[in-house]
Amino acid sequence: MRPEDLLCPSPKGLYCPAGDFHVDPVRVVPRAVITHGHSDHARAGHGRVLATRETLDLMALRLGPNFAAAQEALDYGTPVEIGGVTVSLHPAGHVLGSAQVRLEKDGLVIVVSGDYKDVPDPTCTPFEPVRCHVFVSEATFGLPVFRHPDAAAEVDKLLASVALFPERTHLLGAYSLGKAQRLMALIRQRGYAAALHLHGALAPITDYYASRGLDFGLLEPVADTHRKALPGAIVIAPPMAMTDLWARGFADPITCFASGWMRVRARARQRGVELPLVVSDHADWDGLTASIRATGCEELWVTHGAEDALVHWAQSRQIRARPLRLVAPVGDDGADRSDA
Numbered sequence: 001m002r003p004e005d006l007l008c009p010s011p012k013g014l015y016c017p018a019g020d021f022h023v024d025p026v027r028v029v030p031r032a033v034i035t036h037g038h039s040d041h042a043r044a045g046h047g048r049v050l051a052t053r054e055t056l057d058l059m060a061l062r063l064g065p066n067f068a069a070a071q072e073a074l075d076y077g078t079p080v081e082i083g084g085v086t087v088s089l090h091p092a093g094h095v096l097g098s099a100q101v102r103l104e105k106d107g108l109v110i111v112v113s114g115d116y117k118d119v120p121d122p123t124c125t126p127f128e129p130v131r132c133h134v135f136v137s138e139a140t141f142g143l144p145v146f147r148h149p150d151a152a153a154e155v156d157k158l159l160a161s162v163a164l165f166p167e168r169t170h171l172l173g174a175y176s177l178g179k180a181q182r183l184m185a186l187i188r189q190r191g192y193a194a195a196l197h198l199h200g201a202l203a204p205i206t207d208y209y210a211s212r213g214l215d216f217g218l219l220e221p222v223a224d225t226h227r228k229a230l231p232g233a234i235v236i237a238p239p240m241a242m243t244d245l246w247a248r249g250f251a252d253p254i255t256c257f258a259s260g261w262m263r264v265r266a267r268a269r270q271r272g273v274e275l276p277l278v279v280s281d282h283a284d285w286d287g288l289t290a291s292i293r294a295t296g297c298e299e300l301w302v303t304h305g306a307e308d309a310l311v312h313w314a315q316s317r318q319i320r321a322r323p324l325r326l327v328a329p330v331g332d333d334g335a336d337r338s339d340a
Ligand SMILES: [Zn+2]
Pocket: 036, 038, 094, 115, 339
């Protein structure tokens, strides 16, 4: 069997001809396997969706309970047969429930990474390298310039600033699925015990994380209007809210933003971010190359980001490699993706 018979790019996304299903399709399809709940991977309207329990629940929260005609939950590491293809899900370490998809038929194994990171995250199961012949890797930070610092040390910068400016509000922008909850968990791990104040849009997903056993300590909702200026508080909000009317009225706020893109100073300046925190839920260059090596793959397909540098890196190590330029609606996968 050729790899293309097991998986190939199509206008609707990655398609498995042997099993007649798509992985993270960008258009509505009869049958989809979904890696995780972020909107550029998980869309509404498919016929049948196979994913982890957590991903299905998060999709229901974001897209409504009827986001697909049929939903099938699959635990990590449990194989199922779809049209003669053995499919299993394996932890991707990206956000709660995130999975790599392993496909096997006639001895050929292909793994689709989805989004992943190989560093510890208290809010999700650690990334697990899966042996395969062909590895399909994301490349959001696929340039050697991207080396993420230790996330705990970045959170310490925030807490040091809070200690230094006890009369000012620290307004922290963080993507609402995954990043915000990881920051809350890290802030608690670093010993900050006061209440964390949350924008209302973060509540449903944060409550869901809590229902899966995560403890974020004392959380206080921030009212939309007539609210207090909250001097000295940490207020966490989704990126969109940072520039809204909502963000006005805090006590001489210090604008903070947590993203791998904060490594690029111009981006931080562009967004008016005074305290950039380089915290990413995607692997950096070292993480990508180490994870690719750990799969033992003979062939690498690169998607979602800076493909060329990783393709070149792989080829220089005798791994066949090519970019997979998937068709994605404009805006979904641009360089400024806020889940990064
Ligand atoms: Zn993602």
